[in-house]
Amino acid sequence: MGIGINIEVGNFIIFQSILSKKSFMRFTLVVLALLLWCSPIYAQNENPADQRIDSLKEAFEREPSSQAIMEALGRAYTETQSYEAIIDLIKPVIEDTSTNNVLIKLYVGARIKQLQTQSAGPRLLQQLLGGADTKEKKLINRVMQRDPEDAEAQLFLAEVHKLADEPVYAENIYRRMMKNPRVISGPWFVSVWTAYSTLLIDQERFTEANSILTHAAGTEKSSGWFELQMAQVALETGETARGTRLFFQGLDALRDESQVHQLFEEAWAIAARTELEQWNTLNTLDAKKDFLRRFWSKRTPNLADSANAKLAENYKRLRHVKRYYARRTFPGYDERGLVFMRMGKPDHFYTDTRTESWVYESANAHFDFVDPGSGYYEMRPLTDALSLSGSAAGQFQELKAMMEARRNLHPFYEQTAARLQAREDAISVERSRSNAFRNIISETEIRLGREGTNKPGLQKSETLDKIPSVSLAASYACFKGKNKSTRVDFYYMIPIRELQTLRIADSSSTAFLFANARILDTNYREITTLHREFKIAVVDRDAPLFVIDELRTLLQPGTYILGLELINNNNERKGVYRFDVEVRDFIAADLSISDIQPAVSVTVGSLEDKFIKPDTRIRVVPFAGDHFAGRKPLSVYYEINNLTRDLKGVTSYEISYTLAPVQRGNILTRAVGKLFGRSKATITSVTQKTGTLPTEREYVGFDISELPEGECVLTITVKDLLSGQTASSERFFWVNKK
Known part of the structure; x- marks a missing residue:
């Protein structure tokens, strides 16, 4: 992300600081070479690039003076990253004044790549490339004397200056190119702007870098990379939320697979072994971009916060190691x-x-x-x-x-x-x-x-943000929504004694609590955000009271991730949580029942607040726990969908309720229990109703004092007396007698 630049010469690509060969691949390449040598099957399926090289070598042997064949062979060598072969091919004619510009640029590019892959230290590079009379600079200047407008040659010269630790000369080249109308309107626009902004970022001139990147990102030539560099500037300067947004925005817009691969290489150091193996199995651009989005999003300490602190920390560390522990070969340090x-x-x-x-x-x-x-x-x-x-x-x-x-x-x-x-x-x-x-x-x-081996913690990076979360019980219920969507009511409850409430300036009896939630898909793309601000009464901290809240949104059926954070009025984070949410599908026209939502209370009135169900006057204060006191009634709310109406517009349906202990064990164990009178109490009830709407909102209370202590299940079955259809819904819960 703003760390490397690709300079392309025909089919030849130089990576400024990210190299595609990795040391851990060498053994694999040796094994593959042995397989190719031993197996006639592999021999029959020779690499097309190798076949092309062999054909071009034969043609070059017949016409050794043909610069066109030499160019084609040089480009073919770049596909196999055979930089030594390029140098050996062109070196005999490189001093010849008749050697064309393409061959000179191929040679200089291979020479730079050769120095990088040989792990040349900064001092050695400065000795080899520094000064005005080095061979590489003379060769590029020869190209520019022939064609002063050759943007490719100018970028090569700037690259040589950067490697020789002469950034001022490189910057002057970039500035001249940025004033050239042919560069601005031509194919080299992205390369020049990227190279210059990378230089500015390396020198921590973030304001200047952001200025030129903002201009470049607004052009039609932007393809995501400028946004990624702007993200780096934002992350470096502490604008973590903006940097995170720009990073994912740029990632989504990328169309160059090599740039996506570079982003993974910048995250390589903190990847788990399973993630490295998974990356190697991906073969499409979209799959790799989705992988990177999941990779970073699942590492964020707080899914409810759009600022990814781990992403910011990684790029700060990357800049540090490339400055103080740099080396030319992969991974750059x-x-x-x-x-x-x-x-x-x-x-x-x-x-x-x-x-x-x-x-x-x-x-x-x-x-x-x-x-x-x-x-x-x-x-x-x-x-x-x-x-x-x-x-x-x-x-x-x-x-x-x-x-x-x-x-x-x-x-x-x-x-x-x-x-x-x-x-x-x-x-x-x-x-x-x-x-x-x-x-x-x-x-x-x-x-x-x-x-020195198996160091503790080396395979797994440390947690960035250790947040002591307060106790929180949470759940959700799915209901049929509008326009083929599903309404999701997410509700939670927190003991007041754990909130450490703070008095606000204008009152001695209340404090603020802020709840922020983000809903993401399984690729961690943001679907929606929810925010809540409410006051809490400051009461006896030993009182058994709870803060109860409910967040409501419309979603399409599917699987989602919900991140929730709680912040008090002193801007102290009190909890960070993650929940997996399965959103039901209510699109079918058949009879259906929503999820069953337990309630602290259900009332009907004119009060308007967050607990009023949509398009009703029913106020349901949800209960987010799974344990219920046997001495208190159990109240629930649910909705029936797609009831049939007769010619008069009237519905007719039957509701059956069953509350029973959950029978664990095999059939024989349950039969023996019944035989010896150990069967558990069961509560049943049947009622018939009529109405005028295809969707009915129902609420009911049960006396569960006769149920034994332990796990129980509530089953609601509805039968449409006009269509004959039936539908059921279940809710498991625990009865506590103490």
């Missing part, structure tokens, strides 16, 4: 960066010229890193940093000094230092000291290596 991406900033660390040690107190984990001489740190035992020259006794003292320096970081280092000192004190025979020291070093290396 060394193994210190991998740990930082997953674990965040260490609580304590120690560093010297070739080693670093990080400690995370909360995970009781420590990590050791060693620079083996490449300039990039790897997770290794500290013994790998010992001097290769010198005596075993000298290496032992060096190792002991490492542990002593880290003694206060973590108990592991303190224990290792003490063990080394004890072993040294035990060595008494002078002639055996050398072998003894070698043995101690070998044993310590094994222990350090064992401690």
Whole structure:
């Protein structure tokens, strides 16, 4: 997301900082190569790109002076990422003044890619590419002398300047190009704006970056990538909600699969193994975009909040590791960066010229890193940093000094230092000291290596937002809605004693509570949001009272995710919750019954509030729990749909109610219980009614004092006496006698 730029030369693509080859794929490629060599079946189905390369090589052998064939062969090599082959192909003619521009750009592009894949450090790149007279710059300048308007060559030159740590020169090139009408109206518009904004973001010039991105995003050439870069700017500057919205907006608009793949690579470090395996099975653009939406949305600490804190934290960490732990090969940072991406900033660390040690107190984990001489740190035992020259006794003292320096970081280092000192004190025979020291070093290396694997917490990133949620009972009921939709009444209740209510300025008896809810589909696309603000009476905190609330919306049948957050009037988050909601389908014209909604009370009157059922005067205060006191009546509300009317417009129907204990166990167990008189009490009732509407709203109360303690079920069956159709609905609950 604003981290990389693709520069395309014909079929040739350079990734500025995201490389497509991964080290963990090398073994797989070797195995596949063996299969291709051994199996005649594979040999008969050779890769089309390889076939084309073979054909072009034969043609080039016949006409070695043909630049057209050389171009075609160079492009074919890019499909297999054979950069060495491109260089070997074009190098013999690269100094020839007759060599055309396309070949020069192919060569320079492959040269840059070669330097990146060889893990060239920043200093080496600066030596190779810095200054005005380097070979790559001379070659590109030759192209631009022939065609000063060659936008592709200008982008190449800017890329070389950036790799050589000469950003000012690169910025001047971008500025000139942005003033060129041919660039603005041509195919290079997106590449130039993306490259320049990426440079500004890398330099933390966020205001300037946002300005040019806002302009670019408003053009017809925008395809989602500008929105993604704007999202990065917003996330970097603390506008998490705006950044989240722009990120998903840009993701939805992307049409380039390589850009979608880059977004996944930027999330790769925190992906679970199952997610990595799932990603590799996806073969369509839409499937990959849906995966990324789910990937980030399910990691948000609070689904009710449109600001994804985990998304923001990931990109902040990504910027940090690419600045301080950068390397040119995938994933763009060394193994210190991998740990930082997953674990965040260490609580304590120690560093010297070739080693670093990080400690995370909360995970009781420590990590050791060693620079083996490449300039990039790897997770290794500290013994790998010992001097290769010198005596075993000298290496032992060096190792002991490492542990002593880290003694206060973590108990592991303190224990290792003490063990080394004890072993040294035990060595008494002078002639055996050398072998003894070698043995101690070998044993310590094994222990350090064992401690370095399966680090706690490394495979799973930590929770960003630990919110102490108050106790909450919640449920929902589905009813037939309008225009083939379903009405969902989501209701919840909270003990007042857990809300820690705060008095507001103008009253000594009330406090505010805010409820925010977001309903998402299974791909975490936002369907709707619901907000509630209400006052709570400040009462005796020991009183058995509850705050009861109900949120109502219309949805299409299907599966949804509901996120809910509760905030008090001191802007303190009191709870964050997630619920899976199955929305019933009431589209059919057959007789049906809604879900059964238990109620604290059901009344009829003129009062207008959130508990009034739509198009009625029935006020139902819902009960969100599953446990009911046996000494109190059980009240329920439900709706009957699609009743048949006769010629006079009158409906006629029969309602049967059954409340019975749930019989667990097999048939034999239940039969024995009945035989010996252990059958449970059952409550039944039948009533006939008439009406004038196809939809009837019903409410009823039951005396459940005769039901035994335990799980019970209420079954409501309706029979339409005119059509003969029947429909049923059930609601399970618990009866408490205490």
